[in-house]
Amino acid sequence: MLVSNWMSKNVITVDAKGSMQDAMDLLKKNDIRMLPVMKKGKLVGIVTDRDLKKASASDATTLEIHELLYLLTKIKVKDIMTKDVITVPPDFTAEETAEVLQQNKISGAPVVDSKGMLVGTITQTDLFRVLISLTGVAKGGIQFGLQVEDRPGSIKEVADIIRTFGGRMVSILTSYDDVPEGYRKVYIRMRRIDRSDLQKLIQELESKAGLLYMVDHKKNVRKLFEEKIS
Template sequence: MLVRYWMSRDVITIDENESLQKAAKVLQENQIKILPVMRNGTIVGVITDRDVKRASASDATTLDAHELHYLLSKLKIKEIMTKNPITVPDDYTVEEVAGILLEHKISGVPVVNEEGKLVGVITKTDLFKLILALTGARNGGVQFAFQIEDRPGSIKEVTDIFRKYGGRMASILSSRERCPEGYRFVYIRMYELDRQKIPKLKEEIEKTATMLYMVDHSENRREIYV
């Protein structure tokens, strides 16, 4: 899952000599939170909606509305932007980017190619879209969650049971995070599953795994077992 396949490519940028007022307008009109700042085609900084709010609030208590508007129109982006911003190569994985966003507590980063040219931006919103794509959640279906032994072949044992009951397997996710020692969590989403077969399916799965929950998104039904 490389960044280049999930980043936003139509990057909106702004010149470093533009006013803070212009940056605020661009951020608001395009409903974005991060704006790469350019100098002669090269990224030299970023400005965020948080930067704009911080700069506006610093003088808001001492200036009236007209004076504040005038100040924002004169203040240059290069005076308040984050210089030498964090960027990521377009061949980074989205997992690496997620780690960077968490570590630095930021909402997004510019993406550059091997020549250092700006080619995109990836944000938390893009990562949320990725989660929806990986889980198949946009198309509903039924999600099953269970805990199994963490040993070779344990996932196959469960997926073989699902295949016996028809339907289409949309996604399989697995994690050891927050799971008891020697076990793992597995999440399977099924499409076109005959609802009348679900009780027998669960009964058979429970011989191999501990069921955690089942969510039928199509019928808005939830069963929590643990």
């Protein structure tokens, strides 16, 4: 999934010569936390709600309210913005973007194309939407977490069992985190499983994999199996 498919394309920006009050008003009006800063049509910085709160707190300690309001109109965005802007290209994948945000401890980034043009913004909220879409959680159903051998065909064996019970796979995700060598974790979300056959399905799955957990979203049933895995 590419950034271009999930970014916000209607970008709200602020001019570098704008006031701190202008930036605060834009953030509040549009219910956003980040503003790309522009100068003559080019991206020159970024200002966040955190930057504005920090600047307000440092300058407001000894001021009366009318003095503070006056100050907010005089401080320029260019004086408080972050100039070394971390950006991502529109052809980055969602996971690459998540890694950039995590490594730099930021909540979002401007999206800039190969010509240096600002074409969007991508935030943690957008990446949450990607996660919801990838996992299919909005469709409900049942999800199993399993630990399988890391070999060709191991996931197919599990999927085939689910199909024999009439299950339709909504999503299949895998991970190599926190598993013994030679294994991987698999997370399968499915629909159309007859709940009366659920215990039989669990027994069949246990013959091919180590069960970690099961979540039945429709019934709000959650069961842990992880302690059974050696």
